[in-house]
Amino acid sequence: MKAIVEAFLHIPMVMPPVTTGYVLLLIFGTHGLLGHFLKKNLGVNIAFSFSAAVVASIIVSFPLAVRTVKQAVEMVDERLEDAGAILGASRLKIFFTITVPLAFPGILSGFLLSFTRSLGEFGATITFAGNIFGETRTIPLALFSAMQTPGKEAEAFRLMLISIILSFVAMLASELVNRRYYKSVRL
Amino acid sequence: MSVTADIDIKYRRGSFLLQMRIAIPDGIVGFFGPSGSGKSSLLKLLAGIEQPDEGQILVRGRQFYNCASKINVPVRKRKMGLVFQEGRLFPHMTIRKNLLYGYKPTSSISFQEVVALLEIEGLLEKKPDQCSGGERQRVAIGRMLLNSPEVLMLDEPFSSLDQRLRRNIIPYLIRIHEKYSLPIWVVSHDIGDLLMLTDQLMVIDCGQVIGSGSYLDLLFDPIAGPILQREEEINAVRLRAQSIDVLNGLTAFYYYSDYPANCLLIDMEKQLMPDEQIIVSIPPQSISLSPERVDSISARNQLQGEIISIKEIGRKVFCQVNVGFPLLVEITCSSKARLALKEGAQVFCLFKSISVKILPLGKSLVLRD
Numbered sequence: 308m309k310a311i312v313e314a315f316l317h318i319p320m321v322m323p324p325v326t327t328g329y330v331l332l333l334i335f336g337t338h339g340l341l342g343h344f345l346k347k348n349l350g351v352n353i354a355f356s357f358s359a360a361v362v363a364s365i366i367v368s369f370p371l372a373v374r375t376v377k378q379a380v381e382m383v384d385e386r387l388e389d390a391g392a393i394l395g396a397s398r399l400k401i402f403f404t405i406t407v408p409l410a411f412p413g414i415l416s417g418f419l420l421s422f423t424r425s426l427g428e429f430g431a432t433i434t435f436a437g438n439i440f441g442e443t444r445t446i447p448l449a450l451f452s453a454m455q456t457p458g459k460e461a462e463a464f465r466l467m468l469i470s471i472i473l474s475f476v477a478m479l480a481s482e483l484v485n486r487r488y489y490k491s492v493r494l
Numbered sequence: 495m496s497v498t499a500d501i502d503i504k505y506r507r508g509s510f511l512l513q514m515r516i517a518i519p520d521g522i523v524g525f526f527g528p529s530g531s532g533k534s535s536l537l538k539l540l541a542g543i544e545q546p547d548e549g550q551i552l553v554r555g556r557q558f559y560n561c562a563s564k565i566n567v568p569v570r571k572r573k574m575g576l577v578f579q580e581g582r583l584f585p586h587m588t589i590r591k592n593l594l595y596g597y598k599p600t601s602s603i604s605f606q607e608v609v610a611l612l613e614i615e616g617l618l619e620k621k622p623d624q625c626s627g628g629e630r631q632r633v634a635i636g637r638m639l640l641n642s643p644e645v646l647m648l649d650e651p652f653s654s655l656d657q658r659l660r661r662n663i664i665p666y667l668i669r670i671h672e673k674y675s676l677p678i679w680v681v682s683h684d685i686g687d688l689l690m691l692t693d694q695l696m697v698i699d700c701g702q703v704i705g706s707g708s709y710l711d712l713l714f715d716p717i718a719g720p721i722l723q724r725e726e727e728i729n730a731v732r733l734r735a736q737s738i739d740v741l742n743g744l745t746a747f748y749y750y751s752d753y754p755a756n757c758l759l760i761d762m763e764k765q766l767m768p769d770e771q772i773i774v775s776i777p778p779q780s781i782s783l784s785p786e787r788v789d790s791i792s793a794r795n796q797l798q799g800e801i802i803s804i805k806e807i808g809r810k811v812f813c814q815v816n817v818g819f820p821l822l823v824e825i826t827c828s829s830k831a832r833l834a835l836k837e838g839a840q841v842f843c844l845f846k847s848i849s850v851k852i853l854p855l856g857k858s859l860v861l862r863d
Contacts, residue, residue: 386578386580386582387582387584387585389543389569389582390578390582390584391584391595392542392543392568392569392570393541393543393569393570393572393574393575393576393638393641394570394595394596394637394638394641395570395571395573395596395641396570396595396596397570404595405584408586409585409586
């Protein structure tokens with residue numbers, strides 16, 4: 308059962324992003340199951356809005372964060388958690404005072420990795436949120452649009468540079484916190 | 495002798511079977527056995543980290559585990575103070591926070607008291623990785639004490655420390671036991687270290703307790719004896735000074751005994767005071783026997799006593815001599831025959847001052863408040 312839940316949670320990580328976007332559109336679109344309900348009762352329209360871009364990014368990149376955080380928590384030395392239990396600490400206290408602080412750099416690294424992945428999201432966003440200037444146009448969408456438009460080569464080049472720099476900084480930060488993490492979980 | 499714990503358990507993991515039915519006496523008890531004999535598993539079972547397959551565990555009147563009644567008290571509610579070999583201090587917390595982790599203000603033991611007792615005042619704001627092995631070990635013990643445990647259990651407390659530091663922990667443990675009347679169970683595969691701490695032993699082999707009692711009784715036991723005989727035999731005894739004198743630059747340590755003239759001549763830098771306690775360790779191989787006092791000899795220590803027993807292990811002959819405390823002396827078969835040694839005979843035990851290892855326990859240890 309656990310394996311089925313885990314596999315389900317991780318699907319968006321490996322599924323073609325366009326498929327993810329299409330599934331989201333079927334759920335949150337104006338005629339979708341949830342989209343129709345939200346539009347009718349709360350007057351909220353998610354598809355092809357800024358919210359849609361955010362939802363698409365989260366759905367695609369979140370499994371990466373979940374996976375990294377899970378690994379970070381599992382890497383914390385169980386023997387330290389046993390020591391906490393022997394000292395009379397409840398599971399909750401052990402989790403918040405031993406597990407989380409020791410896994411924190413790993414957790415942070417997971418979220419940074421997930422953030423970097425979301426920056427590059429293209430397929431799900433264009434399918435579910437569209438490519439609306441000033442509203443749902445993310446960096447990769449803007450870069451794609453600039454590439455398609457004659458005379459916008461300079462803009463495309465700038466966007467490419469921004470993309471590379473942002474990815475590099477995020478990966479560097481992730482690497483640095485990861486190193487601290489391995490140091491912290493060592494007994 | 496009062497009993498701290500009654501244990502009757504069966505625990506199987508793969509091909510390893512631990513099956514024990516024991517009553518652990520009060521006081522400091524040493525669990526000795528070869529590596530992999532089940533000593534550490536026993537402590538984990540008592541602490542609740544591991545679960546027995548069947549049986550029951552009763553400690554200080556509290557039932558922690560009973561398979562038949564489906565009782566299994568969780569680890570955090572057992573208050574079994576297990577101090578691990580590697581200390582297991584939380585690396586992200588300062589020593590102060592580590593010490594206070596399981597501390598409740600209602601505890602009978604105060605923070606200041608433990609810090610002073612274990613001499614860790616200077617470490618409070620440091621992180622564990624800034625402390626030495628011996629300091630970390632003391633902090634781990636202090637952290638457990640502040641949790642007011644029912645029993646203090648130490649898993650191989652000496653093995654993670656170097657030779658110089660490993661015996662430094664012993665006076666602290668004796669101090670804890672005397673101050674708080676706390677039962678202490680120590681697991682070790684080093685008989686020399688264990689005997690400096692206690693004479694009450696439980697010998698474990700292949701997951702079973704094969705003997706319990708004093709070292710000298712167990713050493714000649716047909717079942718437990720062979721396990722103890724694999725290690726070097728040792729005399730380790732705790733003595734209290736009746737009076738202290740200085741003779742030719744050596745400290746003359748007069749202890750309470752039936753032989754008022756008996757005194758240990760030891761080379762100590764520190765000036766001892768009457769009523770102070772020391773742990774004396776002398777290898778039986780370094781002691782000679784003589785029917786009378788010998789003046790023209792370099793060995794300065796000549797303790798008079800009565801031979802209580804003469805036992806043979808293979809080609810070795812061991813005389814147990816009461817010199818105010820039982821002293822094990824190893825001689826050869828030919829010496830035994832030549833001196834015509836018999837039980838009840840009066841003899842002198844001769845040994846050099848440099849053969850004696852001394853561990854001072856300090857005077858504060860005898861204070862009971």
